[in-house]
Amino acid sequence: xxxxxxxxxxxxxxxxxxxxxxxxxxxxxxxxxxxxxxxxxxxxxxxxxxxxxxxxxxxxxxxxxxxxxxxxxxxxxxxxxxxxxxxxxxxxxxxxxxxxxxxxxxxxxxxxxxxxxxxxxxxxxxxxxxxxxxxxxxxxxxxxxxxxxxxxxxxxxxxxxxxxxxxxxxxxxxxxxxxxxxxxx
Numbered sequence: 001x002x003x004x005x006x007x008x009x010x011x012x013x014x015x016x017x018x019x020x021x022x023x024x025x026x027x028x029x030x031x032x033x034x035x036x037x038x039x040x041x042x043x044x045x046x047x048x049x050x051x052x053x054x055x056x057x058x059x060x061x062x063x064x065x066x067x068x069x070x071x072x073x074x075x076x077x078x079x080x081x082x083x084x085x086x087x088x089x090x091x092x093x094x095x096x097x098x099x100x101x102x103x104x105x106x107x108x109x110x111x112x113x114x115x116x117x118x119x120x121x122x123x124x125x126x127x128x129x130x131x132x133x134x135x136x137x138x139x140x141x142x143x144x145x146x147x148x149x150x151x152x153x154x155x156x157x158x159x160x161x162x163x164x165x166x167x168x169x170x171x172x173x174x175x176x177x178x179x180x181x182x183x184x185x
């Protein structure tokens with residue numbers, strides 16, 4: 001069975017977006033990219049909510065992305081994208097498909113297929129909606145060395161306690177700390 005890995009960068013005060021939806025405070029450098037590429041090598045695809053999908057689809061196929069970060073762009077464009085959305089009627093980014101029906105049932109079906117793992121990058125609202133079925137196998141939380149003071153809080157709306165087991169903690173030269181957790185049943 002495939003795993004679902006959730007990855008998100010948050011500020012030290014627990015926000016994943018700044019007050020105006022900004023993420024310009026995210027710390028992305030060569031060390032971060034090397035870590036991300038190791039994860040991307042283990043994946044068959046991504047699961048996105050609508051907002052994250054639209055942000056990614058507007059950037060990664062662009063000439064700017066292909067010139068600025070060709071390795072990551074190759075991964076982002078070539079791996080399959082599964083999109084959970086009630087409002088989108090179609091998805092046009094290469095190798096994308098819209099998940100219809102109940103998102104938890106669709107993701108359970110994807111997990112049961114053979115293949116490499118799948119990852120959810122961002123899409124905090126989607127992860128909150130998957131709380132009850134406990135479909136997330138691993139949480140990779142990047143703590144950026146910044147305090148935002150306000151913004152969109154991380155994982156607001158989780159209604160059930162999720163106990164986590166720390167399996168790895170890494171400190172990047174930039175001060176970003178990555179903690180990997182698995183859910184304790």
